[in-house]
Amino acid sequence: MVSLDAHSLSARELNQAIKKAALTGSQITILNPQARHNIAVGILDSCKIDIDGSVGYYAASLMDGPEVNIDGNAGWALGENLMSGKIVLTKDAGASVAASMRGGDIVVGGNAGARAGISMKGGTLLIGGNAGFLTGFMMQKGRIVVCGDVGDAVGDSMYEGVIYVGGDIGSLGADAKIIEPSETDLIELWGLLEQSGINDRPRFRKIVSQKKLYHFDNLERLEMSAV
Amino acid sequence: MCGISGIMYKNSRHQGLAPVGNDLVRMLDSLAHRGHDSTGYTIVGENNDGQLILRIWTGESEHPDVILARAQEAVEQVGGVVNSRQAWGGFLRLNLNYEGEIPELAEAILQTEGVVIHSIGEASEVIKDVGTASDMEPRHQVGSLKGTHGIGHVRMATESKVDITHSHPFWAYPFTDVTVVHNGQLTNYHKLKRHYEDVGGYRFLTDNDSELIAVYLADKLAQGDSLTDALRYSLEELDGTFTYLVSTKDGIGVAKDRWAAKPLVTMETDDVVAVASEEIALRSVFTDQELDRAEPQENEVLTWSV
Secondary structure, three states: OEEEEHHHOOHHHHHHHHHHHHHOOOEEEEEOOOOOOOOOOOOOOOOEEEEEOOEOOOOOOOOEEEEEEEOOOEOOOOOOOOOEEEEEEOOOEOOOOOOOOOOOEEEEOOOEOOOOOOOOEEEEEEEOOOEOOOOOOOOOEEEEEEOOOEOOOEOOOOOOOEEEEOOOEOOEOOOEEEEOOOHHHHHHHHHHHHHOOOOOOOOOEEEEEOOHHHOOOOOOHHHHHHO | OOEEEEEEEOOHHHHOOEOHHHHHHHHHHHOHHHOOOEEEEEEEOOOOOOOEEEEEEOOOOOOHHHHHHHHHHHHHHOOOEEEEEEEEOOEEEEEEEOOOOHHHHHHHHHOOOOOEEEEEEOOEEEEEEEOOHHHHHHHHOHHHOOEOEEEEEEEOOOOOOOOOOOOOOEEOOOOOOOEEEEEEEEOOHHHHHHHHHHOOOOOOOOOOHHHHHHHHHHHHHHOOOOHHHHHHHHHHHOOEEEEEEEEOOOEEEEEEOOOOOOOOEEEEOOOEEEEEOOHHHHHHHOOOOOOOEEOOOOOOEEEEEO
């Protein structure tokens, strides 16, 4: 077990120390993060990282493999581009949590800010509370689960993937539609909630792409004369 | 990118002024990575028996003392009685009694060539300079200033040149005690500025878009709107990206644009309200307590008063 005091290290020194400890698959504890940016970025080996307090922007980003527990809040872009592994945050996440994530799981215990799961390309983002404006904007693959409410323009311009919402939906984004989840969907969803220790089972609605933006739906004048 | 922060001690009017300057210096220092170009503060203290606080700067003049003396003469010629005077490095702070109209005082000062007014307030004063909070602290000792509330800004310039005049906060000429710090850009700035010049008859002291927000809000307040309503109208009428803070004699307000494009976190206890672009700034002041912070969402307006 390795314990690192973030207070006395620069972000680069801290991340180098984490990488070194991760090589041996150690359990790593980070103390005094004080909401600083770029903590646990670029960790590519499997290991377990416990962060004792709030983190700033880009925490646990560009990661492939680790399991990270953060006891506090996170700033913008927590878990950006996660390839595999798991991030569990006990409190609130800022905007753009799980931006462009490719795989793995991100669990936010509290609320998430605007653009949660923007451009997601895989994996699961689970939000215990509410999510903000433009949740799932341009998402391409993967699964977002919001147990509480979502803000306006949810699923705007999404290509693929699914968004489940347990609470109120502010409004649907362009090209998004609401469908009833299937029984298989719900079994899968409830399994996920149980695994994450979330006991409420609200009536989830499922949001997917209408796929009308895949093609232009009207022709230019010159094209019309050619038809 | 820019960084903003604000703090208000809810009971400070009854229980005595709080270390607002010191708090804001620490918050802005922790946000220095969001902008190194310039740093500025509004510190709001007590009403001082109708006295005004005037803060001016002499620009790039070679003879700042001569210009400051001329500016002070201009103040006295329109009936200002100077009670105290501090001058350093081209900056001047006057505490004065003045019975006349604010525009008349401001115009008299501006007729002195080479003078820039940073603020005229009954309780507020603007302190701004180039560099980071740490850089400017030896020159201005903002950390020693007490108050009920205040706002601050670190700037990474996008819209106008890097100098003291174009640093935040912006004072709403020619009103007292309305100042703004802004993270973002206004895209309908020129249109609105022309409107306020042509229809409202206002004069702008800079060509920075953020100055418009201060004038916009002061104009609404002068027409009798509440601060909350003025902030709400701004969500519709200002176009672009913004999270901004406004400070008045009585409190602070926040508005965040429809895209939620610029960050802000807030925390509130029974005694204090603190807001900042990033949680790191809140933690620089509240080091040993568990923080319950919230992130305002799109189109959100918040106000607090002392």
